[in-house]
Amino acid sequence: MDEKIVVKNLVTRYGNKTILKDISFSVQQGRITAIVGGSGCGKSTLLKHIIGLLKPASGEIWINGKDITKLSEMQLNDFRKSIGVLFQGAALLNSMTIEDNVALPIREHTHLNEATIKIMVKMKLDLVGLSGFGDFYPSQLSGGMKKRAGIARAMALDPEMLFFDEPQAGLDPITSAGLDALILKLRDIFKMTIIVVTHELHSLFTIADTIVMLDKGELIFEGTVEQFKNAQDDRVKRFITRTPEDENYCPEDYFNILTAD
Amino acid sequence: MPLKIVNPIAIVGIKTVNILSIIKNVSILINEIFYWTLISPFKTGKLRLKSTFSEMVKIGYNSVPIVVVISFFVGMILALQSAYQLKKVGALIYVANLVGVSLTRELGPIITAILIAGRSGSSFAAEIGSMKSAEEIDALRSMGINPVSFLVSPKMMAMLIMAPCLTIIADFIGIFGGFVLSITAVGIHPHSYIQQTINALMVKDVITGLVKSIAFGAIITVVGAYHGFQVTGGAEEVGMRTTASVVSSIFMVIVFDLFFTVLFYYFT
Ligand SMILES: Nc1ncnc2c1ncn2[C@@H]1O[C@H](COP(=O)(O)OP(=O)(O)OP(=O)(O)O)[C@@H](O)[C@H]1O
Ligand SMILES: [Mg+2]
Numbered sequence: 001m002d003e004k005i006v007v008k009n010l011v012t013r014y015g016n017k018t019i020l021k022d023i024s025f026s027v028q029q030g031r032i033t034a035i036v037g038g039s040g041c042g043k044s045t046l047l048k049h050i051i052g053l054l055k056p057a058s059g060e061i062w063i064n065g066k067d068i069t070k071l072s073e074m075q076l077n078d079f080r081k082s083i084g085v086l087f088q089g090a091a092l093l094n095s096m097t098i099e100d101n102v103a104l105p106i107r108e109h110t111h112l113n114e115a116t117i118k119i120m121v122k123m124k125l126d127l128v129g130l131s132g133f134g135d136f137y138p139s140q141l142s143g144g145m146k147k148r149a150g151i152a153r154a155m156a157l158d159p160e161m162l163f164f165d166e167p168q169a170g171l172d173p174i175t176s177a178g179l180d181a182l183i184l185k186l187r188d189i190f191k192m193t194i195i196v197v198t199h200e201l202h203s204l205f206t207i208a209d210t211i212v213m214l215d216k217g218e219l220i221f222e223g224t225v226e227q228f229k230n231a232q233d234d235r236v237k238r239f240i241t242r243t244p245e246d247e248n249y250c251p252e253d254y255f256n257i258l259t260a261d
Numbered sequence: 262m263p264l265k266i267v268n269p270i271a272i273v274g275i276k277t278v279n280i281l282s283i284i285k286n287v288s289i290l291i292n293e294i295f296y297w298t299l300i301s302p303f304k305t306g307k308l309r310l311k312s313t314f315s316e317m318v319k320i321g322y323n324s325v326p327i328v329v330v331i332s333f334f335v336g337m338i339l340a341l342q343s344a345y346q347l348k349k350v351g352a353l354i355y356v357a358n359l360v361g362v363s364l365t366r367e368l369g370p371i372i373t374a375i376l377i378a379g380r381s382g383s384s385f386a387a388e389i390g391s392m393k394s395a396e397e398i399d400a401l402r403s404m405g406i407n408p409v410s411f412l413v414s415p416k417m418m419a420m421l422i423m424a425p426c427l428t429i430i431a432d433f434i435g436i437f438g439g440f441v442l443s444i445t446a447v448g449i450h451p452h453s454y455i456q457q458t459i460n461a462l463m464v465k466d467v468i469t470g471l472v473k474s475i476a477f478g479a480i481i482t483v484v485g486a487y488h489g490f491q492v493t494g495g496a497e498e499v500g501m502r503t504t505a506s507v508v509s510s511i512f513m514v515i516v517f518d519l520f521f522t523v524l525f526y527y528f529t
């Protein structure tokens with residue numbers, strides 16, 4: 001199996017706070033890799049490094065045989081034409097209609113005529129169940145609809161790789177299941193390589209081929225769904241069984257936390 | 262952030278480092294803006310005509326009323342103030358010279374620049390800043406679209422065209438304001454006022470004014486875009502950066518005005 005993306009010893013900081021600590025893992029061509037982990041553990045940050053939006057403090061990210069941490073912004077733009085990204089907050093351009101948002105990458109990177117672009121956009125919006133909302137502005141959509149419009153935009157150019165940051169957050173179970181089916185279809189029919197950040201256990205077990213788990217910036221698990229279910233690591237088990245972390249401070253510690261400035 | 266007392270020498274050091282990093286960021290931005298506005302269209306043949314046109318409407322067409330009103334009043338004020346002095350030496354007719362030359366060389370460009378800074382410079386900073394804080398800029402980059410090319414180059418193009426156009430309007434209307442006041446309140450004969458203005462004005466005066474206005478337009482765009490891209494936080498910072506962009510672009514416009522005025526004084 002080809003390795004499409006290889007992350008080696010990635011370290012990253014915001015100011016002097018280390019967010020990702022020596023992360024290494026690889027993503028197989030044509031597979032769905034899920035990144036899981038508690039809130040604030042650095043999943044979105046990791047995703048932004050893989051698409052070259054942030055430069056790591058150290059480490060390498062090899063994609064299609066190139067270390068993208070070493071590429072210039074120009075070269076990165078070429079690479080980015082072959083990927084689609086859904087941001088956690090959807091990040092649609094608020095000044096444009098949904099239709100124009102989805103059409104934007106097509107207009108920027110191809111010379112297709114307007115009629116063709118219109119049809120492509122309609123098809124993508126239909127895929128995510130938003131046909132008829134093309135003329136709406138992002139501010140006129142619900143959170144879940146924005147997410148889906150963001151997915152349509154990510155798929156606009158039929159990219160080789162897709163990166164979804166919590167696609168199911170804010171969606172009802174039925175739409176969410178539809179989205180799972182769509183993601184599986186993209187893998188099976190279009191052979192896309194997909195990375196999904198997700199918290200939904202059900203969807204995780206439905207779609208993931210490989211799971212990568214982070215905890216407080218450290219990689220604590222990498223393997224198949226079966227391995228994940230049988231993992232011995234406490235933190236993995238807690239994640240699957242949804243047991244809250246027992247926060248048993250001793251009284252002194254608790255006092256220190258409350259009074260610290 | 263809590264205020265801390267820092268040792269004064271450290272403040273000098275921190276300020277120097279800050280200023281150096283600002284200079285670095287601004288020069289990178291200037292470089293990119295001019296690449297995407299002036300060089301890339303020739304290389305790729307791709308002009309953002311549609312967005313340039315809509316920026317031209319926002320920057321230029323929509324500012325015409327305010328530019329007309331302000332420059333008309335300034336022309337009148339200028340005529341009256343100079344008449345007040347020139348009357349004493351019995352050289353009332355020179356009101357026309359004063360109004361014509363100071364408007365075309367100086368006041369036309371500067372009034373226009375200040376109005377543009379307040380209307381358009383601030384809106385550039387606010388627009389780009391709120392896009393930055395909503396991750397829209399990141400989204401553009403993730404689609405392989407350069408944000409400077411997509412957002413700033415149409416604004417720069419529109420500004421380079423519209424700033425001199427607005428300045429020409431300001432010049433004309435300002436002179437007209439001076440004319441209206443002079444022939445009514447001051448009592449100069451209309452024909453001789455017009456004759457005097459034509460004699461006083463040289464093409465050189467008008468051209469230097471227009472050169473200035475193009476430079477001012479570029480400065481306002483760069484400053485607005487810089488402050489927009491500097492936003493990292495939320496709405497509060499967008500507001501702060503918008504204010505900062507107006508203050509610093511007016512400041513920069515005045516500084517460059519002085520520079521140009523000195524330059525033109527000695528070299529034309
Ligand atoms: N621009 C920033 N400046 C400083 N710190 C940041 C910034 N962005 C994120 N962080 C910090 O980085 C850490 C990881 O953030 P990240 O957004 O990657 O988390 P996440 O795993 O995606 O969480 P969630 O599941 O809630 O989306 C957090 O502790 C956050 O405080
Ligand atoms: Mg996140």
